[in-house]
Amino acid sequence: MQLLEAKLQKIDRHNYRSYSSLRGEYHFVDFDFFIDTTQADPFAPASRVRARRKWSLTDLAWLKAQSADYQRAARDFIARQFADLAQQVNEIQIDRPGQTILDRTAVVFDDEGIELRFRIDLPSDGRTIIAKKTANLLTFTMPKIIRRATIARELPMDELxxxxxxxxxxxxxxxxxxxxxxxxxxxxxxxxxxxxxxxxxxxxxxxxxxxxxxxxxxxxxxxxxxxxxxxxxxxITMIVGGGFHGKxxxxxxxxxxxxxxxxxxxxxxxxxDETATKIRAEDGRCVHQVDLSPYISNLPMGKETSAFSTQNASGSTSQASWLQESLEAGAQTLLIDEDTSASNFMIRDERMQALIAKSDEPITPLVDRISLIRDQLDVSVLLVMGGSGDYLDVADTVIQMHNYEAIDVTEKARKVVASHPTRRQLEGSAELRLPRTRKLNRSALQTMLEDGKFRIQVKGKNALRFGREFIDLQALEQVADASQLHTVGWLWFLLAQQKGWESSPCKAFGKLLDDNWFQMMPKHGDLAKPRVIEVMAVLNRMRAAEFK
Structure with a gap:
């Protein structure tokens, strides 16, 4: 601590960039403190710091004997306590968890002790360093928060x-x-x-x-x-009911x-099911070499759909692509809401079949493929449906939501099917296969970082910047936290260190996301573990990505 105070006195009233001289390791009485990066000016992202405290000083060593899931939750709880304690200190921020309990890097356990990873806005007067204010923050305010967040007697143990x-x-x-x-x-x-x-x-x-x-x-x-x-x-499970009743x-x-x-x-x-994936229509997204032939074929001008690519997908094309990409990534359950789906991908009714011959319609609707998804691919589908009763013919379970109350109406639905038989004509073949695995060009990822300034940044849960490209992710409703997107970008960085084509991207990302996934990552406190399905979903929306 004395070394830190001495360095601060030396740069008092200097230009803000002199804070860079503080980078390094400092020993306090009961914890070690690391300044990993310092911001270049007061308006840049806050400096990254870490604090390590030995188990023997925390009375929390019993956590080491608990399950990995128990430890994940304990780390999450400590991060929340730190965030609460720092709430009145604007200069100190930790990656505060939301309603989900993810595997995060804000707090890390190892054999030696507990490590907190957070950020500090280093004080200034304009662009001039005020050493006294910074010393008070780093040697008085911050240590109190660290100690209270990492010692048993200060934590609400029953809540933990x-x-x-x-x-x-x-x-x-x-x-x-x-x-x-x-x-x-x-x-x-x-x-x-x-x-x-x-x-x-x-x-x-x-x-x-x-x-x-x-x-x-x-x-x-x-x-x-x-x-x-x-x-x-x-x-196949349908959730039905009137509007505003809770479907x-x-x-x-x-x-x-x-x-x-x-x-x-x-x-x-x-x-x-941890592989469950929600799919929807997403006009304007890109698609890379996806086999859409089970759902879309016979496009005008003979355009091939077995390896379909576009930079501007339609609603039906984007939803069919998302379905195939999800199966490729290992989804065993698909979640679909009629309200966010492309109507022509979901259903083609009897009258439209009579008006437009099948030979003139490239789309085979999901209603004619969904039973094959269940029977031949062993993939379940849970869909909210309020406007088309044709799905009742293939539904195994039908749940009605009425005033937010769930009612099993499966038998009633079967009677409706018997008394009101559909007159639709079944479209499409009687065979369905899992989509083949596409290869990913790892070198293209590296090129994206080399061509422009190295950047891995997120904007909430809606966008990821990788190199020069901004990837629009507003449609990905299952991303639980922006920190997962940070991790996605760094996973791509790791994969990009190898050249050539990756033959099985899902397996490669799966290996990187093992129990020790964060050890290969930078020592940042704003990373959280995503599912492989999310890693691939984001990658599929990168316009400059190269698949074959």
Missing amino acids: KRHCETVEDQVALRRQLKDKNLVAFVADESILPRLAGNSELPLPDAIPFVSPENLAVELEAPHKGKLRGMGIPKG STLLNAIESSVYDHIPGDGRDFIVT
């Missing part, structure tokens, strides 16, 4: 344990889905609605969820015990539950 046990429960519940032949589980008393369209907080006074009797199952959580709730079976709300809760939620979120005992 509940936080961690809730995560272990969710992981255990999710692991039971496959054995129970389920794709999702929604526990009774869950709160599905959110506070607002721009908020993930639960809606106060919302109607708690109750499972319909026919779909009720019991799962066992190691801490919570037996939990009753609605099990959504594998196969999309149920789907949104299910799609977000590929990740774990904090206690009290309302979705903390909802779990979903």
Whole structure:
């Protein structure tokens, strides 16, 4: 600490860039402090710093003996406590988690102790260094926050344990889905609605969820015990009902539950198949060498669709591409909302079939392929549908949402099908195969970084900058946190260190995202682990990416 104070006195009233002389390691009485980067001016991104504290000084060494999921939740909890303690200190920021509990780098455990990774805005008067103010921040205010966030007696231990046990429960519940032949589980008393369209907080006074009797199952959580709730079976499940009755709300809760939620979120005992992927129409996106032939063929002027590329996809083309890309990335469950889908991709009704001959229509609608997705690819589909009853012919389960209450209407739907048979003509072939794996040009990724200034930056959850390219990600509703996108960019950087073509990008990213994924990353505190499916979804939207 004395060394840091001495360096600060030496640069007092100097130009702001003199802060660069502070980079390095400093030893405080009970922790080590590292300044990894310093900002070039007061308006640049805050300086990156780290603090390491030995287990023996924290009374938290018992965490080392806990499961990996328990430790993930404990690290998440400590990051939240640090954020709360630093809330009144504008100069200190940590990557604060939201409603999900992800594997983050803001707090890292190793054999030696706990490491906090955060950012500090170094004080100034204009562009002049004020050493006294900086010394007070770094040697008085900051150490108090570090100590209180990393010592047992200052932490609400009951809350920490509940936080961690809730995560272990969710992981255990999710692991039971496959054995129970389920794709999702929604526990009774869950709160599905959110506070607002721009908020993930639960809606106060919302109607708690109750499972319909026919779909009720019991799962066992190691801490919570037996939990009753609605099990959504594998196969084709339709969620139907009137407008504003909770159809999309149920789907949104299910799609977000590929990740774990904090206690009290309302979705903390909802779990979903971790490969579940929501697809939608996305006008204007790029598509790279995707086999669309099961859904789109016979395009004008003989354009081939078995390896289709475009920089400006239509609604139906983009949704078909997303479906195929998701299967390539390993999705076992597809989630679809009619409201965000291309109508001509979803259905071609009897009258349109009579008006436009199949030979003049390039699109084979999903309604004619969905049973093959289930039967031949063993992929389940969960879709919200309010306007087309033709999907009732292939649905295994039908759930009606009425006043936010779930009702099993499967038998009623079958009677409707029997009494109102469809007169549509089935379109498309009787065979479906998984899309082939595309190869990725690793050298093209490296070129993108070399051609311009090296940049891996994010703008919320809506955009990622990689080199010169800005990738629009507004349609990716399952990205839980901007920190996941930071990690996506660094994963590409790692892959780009090798030349030539990567024959199996999904497997390559899967290997990089093993249990020790962050050890290969820069020592940044704003990284969070994404799914391989998200890594590929972002890559598929990079316009300069090269596949074959």
